[in-house]
Amino acid sequence: MTVVKDFELLDISLYAAEPEPLHVALRGGDPPETPVLPEGAVLSIGLTFRLSREIDSLVFEDIRAREGRVLAATRTVLGGFRTGGPYEVRLSPERLPVGRAHRGIYELTGRFTDGEGRELAVARHRLRIVRQPAAHKRWAAAPPAPGPAGALS
Template identity: 55%
Template sequence: MTAFELVHVALAANGGSPYAVPLESPDHDPVDLPEGAVLSVTLVFRVMEDLDGLTFEENRRYDGGVVTTRSALGGFRAGGPYELVLPAERLPVGHGSLGTYEVTGRFVDGDGREHARELHRFRIVPQTNKV
């Protein structure tokens, strides 16, 4: 039995309605997001055993570069579902930022054990297009 279950991931741009990101999508179809949007990510998960030092790590790949961010989530008792909203982030602006990004999210505990991994693709489009 696994100690962790990712239940739901949602994106909300500019305070708008959340968009549910399909989990385990075999096609990894990109989600269009407007350049410069302020993006919030909501994570919903359950834990089947107490976990200490849980961290969400995000690797963003674009045009040969990789940017990694880590968000310390803390310790969780067995149960849930737990819902966490990550700090809002402004997407890049400008012609050079447009295109498709591959994003891998991982949940890792304080002992370095990976509990879940998701891969998604996002396409930053000109501001005239809406989410």
């Protein structure tokens, strides 16, 4: 007898645009690699999945922990999906924290549930945030405000 899963997670990835384009697949490898990302990078999570039944209210919960403490949990309602796929969803971009206190290894858990709260899938991975070279910290200092023109010589 074959058991058919209602939800199949095909891929979960991180996408960054600055300081240069980056795509990090978080699934794969045994053991999975720990991606190294610069502090302050702007990232979005990409999810690819397939369904064997219609789901009215698919929810993705992102739990972030460091040194055993949960720092943040975000719950995103992805919406309703029909049987089939693959479906690709990209979540809103977020900026990684900046500063010495925020560098290190983070434990990330992505959890999918349906509208009735039944767990469909869980993906766990790690992420290391490292110091960003000063040359790429263009967001760290605001550009100077335009001022009056200097005296002509």
